Amino acid sequence: MSQDYLGEFEQMVLLSIMRLGTDAYGLGIKDELESTAGRSPSSGALYTTLDRLERKGLLESYAGDASSERGGRPRRYVKLTPAGQEMLARSRHTLLALWDGLEGALDR
Amino acid sequence: MSFRPPRWLERIAEWALPAGLSGQGALGDLTEEFQRRAAESGFRATAWYAKQTASIVAYRILTGSGADSQDTHSDILMDVRWAFRLVLKHPGFALGVVAVLGLGLGTNVAVFSVVDGTFRNTSWWGEPDRTMGLWPERYWSFGMMEMYRDEQSAYRSIGGWRESAYAIRMPDGTSTSVNGVEITPELFRELSAQPPLGRALDDDDAFLGVEPVVVLGESLWRRSFGADPGVLGSVVDVSGTSMRVVGVQAAGAKAPGGRAEMWFPLIMDPRDDDYFRQTDVKVVGVLASGVTTDDAWTEVDAFNDRLARLFPSFFTPDWDDGLVRIARADESQRRLISTPLLLLLGGTALLLLVTALNVGNLLLGRAIERRRELAVRAAIGAGRGRIVQQLLVEAGVLTALAVGVGLYAGALGGPWIGSLFVGEAVVTSSSVLSGPVLLFALAVTFGAWVILAGVPVVHFLRAQRTGLTLRPHSGVAVQRSLVAVQAALATLLLVSATLLVATVGNLRSVPLGYETENLLAVELSPPEDRLTDSTVARGLYDGLVERVAALPGVEGAALTARTPLRGRVLRAPINLEADPVDQVQAPNAPWHKVTPEYFEVMGMELVEGRLLGSEDRGRIPTAVVVNETLAEQVWGDQSPVGQRIAIDPHMWSWFVPVVGVVTDIRTGDITGGAEPALYVSLVESPFKDVTLMIRTSNVDGSVVPAVRRAVAEVDDMVPVRAVMWMDEVVRAAYSTSWVIMGLLVALAVLATVLGAIGIYAALSQHVAITRKEIGVRMALGAEPGEVVGSVVRSGLLIALAGIAVGSVAAAFGARVLDSLLFEVSTGTPWVYAASAVALCLAAVVAGWVPASRAGRLPPAEVLRGE
Numbered sequence: 001m002s003q004d005y006l007g008e009f010e011q012m013v014l015l016s017i018m019r020l021g022t023d024a025y026g027l028g029i030k031d032e033l034e035s036t037a038g039r040s041p042s043s044g045a046l047y048t049t050l051d052r053l054e055r056k057g058l059l060e061s062y063a064g065d066a067s068s069e070r071g072g073r074p075r076r077y078v079k080l081t082p083a084g085q086e087m088l089a090r091s092r093h094t095l096l097a098l099w100d101g102l103e104g105a106l107d108r
Numbered sequence: 109m110s111f112r113p114p115r116w117l118e119r120i121a122e123w124a125l126p127a128g129l130s131g132q133g134a135l136g137d138l139t140e141e142f143q144r145r146a147a148e149s150g151f152r153a154t155a156w157y158a159k160q161t162a163s164i165v166a167y168r169i170l171t172g173s174g175a176d177s178q179d180t181h182s183d184i185l186m187d188v189r190w191a192f193r194l195v196l197k198h199p200g201f202a203l204g205v206v207a208v209l210g211l212g213l214g215t216n217v218a219v220f221s222v223v224d225g226t227f228r229n230t231s232w233w234g235e236p237d238r239t240m241g242l243w244p245e246r247y248w249s250f251g252m253m254e255m256y257r258d259e260q261s262a263y264r265s266i267g268g269w270r271e272s273a274y275a276i277r278m279p280d281g282t283s284t285s286v287n288g289v290e291i292t293p294e295l296f297r298e299l300s301a302q303p304p305l306g307r308a309l310d311d312d313d314a315f316l317g318v319e320p321v322v323v324l325g326e327s328l329w330r331r332s333f334g335a336d337p338g339v340l341g342s343v344v345d346v347s348g349t350s351m352r353v354v355g356v357q358a359a360g361a362k363a364p365g366g367r368a369e370m371w372f373p374l375i376m377d378p379r380d381d382d383y384f385r386q387t388d389v390k391v392v393g394v395l396a397s398g399v400t401t402d403d404a405w406t407e408v409d410a411f412n413d414r415l416a417r418l419f420p421s422f423f424t425p426d427w428d429d430g431l432v433r434i435a436r437a438d439e440s441q442r443r444l445i446s447t448p449l450l451l452l453l454g455g456t457a458l459l460l461l462v463t464a465l466n467v468g469n470l471l472l473g474r475a476i477e478r479r480r481e482l483a484v485r486a487a488i489g490a491g492r493g494r495i496v497q498q499l500l501v502e503a504g505v506l507t508a509l510a511v512g513v514g515l516y517a518g519a520l521g522g523p524w525i526g527s528l529f530v531g532e533a534v535v536t537s538s539s540v541l542s543g544p545v546l547l548f549a550l551a552v553t554f555g556a557w558v559i560l561a562g563v564p565v566v567h568f569l570r571a572q573r574t575g576l577t578l579r580p581h582s583g584v585a586v587q588r589s590l591v592a593v594q595a596a597l598a599t600l601l602l603v604s605a606t607l608l609v610a611t612v613g614n615l616r617s618v619p620l621g622y623e624t625e626n627l628l629a630v631e632l633s634p635p636e637d638r639l640t641d642s643t644v645a646r647g648l649y650d651g652l653v654e655r656v657a658a659l660p661g662v663e664g665a666a667l668t669a670r671t672p673l674r675g676r677v678l679r680a681p682i683n684l685e686a687d688p689v690d691q692v693q694a695p696n697a698p699w700h701k702v703t704p705e706y707f708e709v710m711g712m713e714l715v716e717g718r719l720l721g722s723e724d725r726g727r728i729p730t731a732v733v734v735n736e737t738l739a740e741q742v743w744g745d746q747s748p749v750g751q752r753i754a755i756d757p758h759m760w761s762w763f764v765p766v767v768g769v770v771t772d773i774r775t776g777d778i779t780g781g782a783e784p785a786l787y788v789s790l791v792e793s794p795f796k797d798v799t800l801m802i803r804t805s806n807v808d809g810s811v812v813p814a815v816r817r818a819v820a821e822v823d824d825m826v827p828v829r830a831v832m833w834m835d836e837v838v839r840a841a842y843s844t845s846w847v848i849m850g851l852l853v854a855l856a857v858l859a860t861v862l863g864a865i866g867i868y869a870a871l872s873q874h875v876a877i878t879r880k881e882i883g884v885r886m887a888l889g890a891e892p893g894e895v896v897g898s899v900v901r902s903g904l905l906i907a908l909a910g911i912a913v914g915s916v917a918a919a920f921g922a923r924v925l926d927s928l929l930f931e932v933s934t935g936t937p938w939v940y941a942a943s944a945v946a947l948c949l950a951a952v953v954a955g956w957v958p959a960s961r962a963g964r965l966p967p968a969e970v971l972r973g974e
Binding site: 042043050061063070074 | 112125126129130132133134135136137138139140141143159160161162163164165166167168
């Protein structure tokens, strides 16, 4: 069952990756989280989450070009797998179902 | 512009991140972001990088990852997490272990920081390994030193120094007392510290007739000259001589000998009577390159024969058989403190051993409790190595937590222990964060970890080898022998502590022959020019004694050339008119130059004849008073009064009558035997350093400033070197024994308590395991008393085994204490008996709780429960 559940931070990370499209790598995701969601996660939290999501099969990564400003290390680009997309969709669906009829309740 | 994060931080991040693209990608991101930030501020970028690295490490440790759990690297992380969870699950146990172990480590670190600091502190020479003291226990005359300096070739530089106190006249007309050192310039330049301001002493400063110069100590410069660099080149009045300030010595720089704050060139006029006579110079040489100590020894040995012919009085045979000796110049200080401090280090190491064994025992107990868990894990395929690793990591986590406590305790304890050695100026502690101390901490921590982890691991492996799973009974024998080892170590410490307690008791009860209460000693160093004219000297001495004696609260005052139990002993050879001897064969005795009031102030009684009096005011000694021991040694049954003796090696046929005999008092070594003594009038042979002995009606603080004022009124160029109550002097004379005793007693008590806890734990477990057996016995009619007795007895047996082993170890081991002991020996039976009794009592008390629990077991319930 736990496979079906996405944590709040995991969801944010997956959404950021989708928003960034082909440009999604560690730093980009971090900036996106900061500018859009107002969250600035520590490196430890972010990379651990990325590894965990990959382990769960929700995203996959591929190497980009290495450059000198990165100390000769490649970028690790990530994109959602079909399973990841499905998971995100399910999550959205669940949340929307729960929100149904409550849209005005918090606006007062 | 390209910036790189610090390598070591990168390494840590690399270690904590997984291998492969995920880790490389993350590292690349960190570098990229670092570049961006470094363009603004390198420091902030580094701080940021460090923070990110820390978060990565923290996440790795706390969450770990399942993906790469096949390699040991993350196995260890898993074990670490597991160990931390155990800590959180049993916080009381973990807290206890960390506190006990931390204190054990802390005392070791603290004592080591004192040992390290003191050894480092003892040398004020630039190259302590090659700086030799020549006859370190003797004082040379200036002339002898010069003679040897011209002849030798073993030393790159060789010279002498002597210390005294001086009065500096301040611009406002007041004068202040300052300790100073006269030193040959060549030797000054071999000091480890050289003046940062101005210049060092120069060879040209050490000629007769050139302008006298002085190098000020940094503290004096700040205190009395407002840290004004303009003081360089100015002229100050030092004990009546105008001296030009040429340099300011570095802060914290130590003069040879102690706490001097001024340095002058040591010069002497060869025409001076005292050139060869006055022996007050310490001679030190720095070996030339390629010269060994043996070479230097051979060279000085040859010189020795010539010196013995030229200066027979210097070589009285009872001074180390007239043999020359060369030793590191800092040897005496090192020896002074090395035995006590190393002893203390040994004591704390023993305590740590007891602690580690104790905690190891607790872990073993826990391993036995967890035997099912371990057996299950072994059954489902966890290899032996895997389980051993887990035990090692568990012990490691506890030890690591204890290190923090240990370093903190060490940082607090080191300076405290150092401050206890009031009698030894060289004792100090180095920082806990300095290299050697950290290294030591690492080493003892490792040692503690080996024992801590070793106990359960060895036990587990043994159980594995014999094909058995861990069973409660299989641990008992191991546990008991470990407790017995603790008892043995506690015995060792108890015996040592008891020996020191006896020593201090004996030292305290040494009869000095005078009341130290209400007795004040004020050390003075009148300038030389006050002593050259005997009329001036006489006026000064009379003035001091009369003025101080007239102060309110003062019952009597006298002058002596030597502070009892403190100053340097002057010895004089004795020639009898009735039976003349060669100087070399002559007996000798400590020589006290005193004013007539001395006998009364010190409370000595006249046995025969008369005391020194106002009639003994010649230009050379005209009358001698001896004490009972000397009278007995030299004249036996005969009366010495009326006998004539010569006591000046330079006037070997100038015979002076013995006018009286007085009772003995002890003013030399507090641990020495009976002291012969002879007394001559200070007025008849003035001496540079004198001490005012003042008998007061009470220990009232106001008398001290009054005495200082009185001295200044008599002659404000007479500096006060030191002021102390004789009570303090006596305490300082055995302060080292006192401190060592206190600390050893504390260690012994701790070790005994830990040993008792060990016995308690072993017996508690024993009772728990043998509940059924006890129940059966009681059902069959055993009285509760018998059950209690049998449990207590088994605890006592463990203790007795330990005591037996520990006593044998102590009989040999305690010999290192020999040099510290006084009138008690390592073979004294009652010391062992007392230690054994103390430990047995502890064992009975420790055994009582589990024993009475066993005695209260309701047999029916126990049996039904099975």
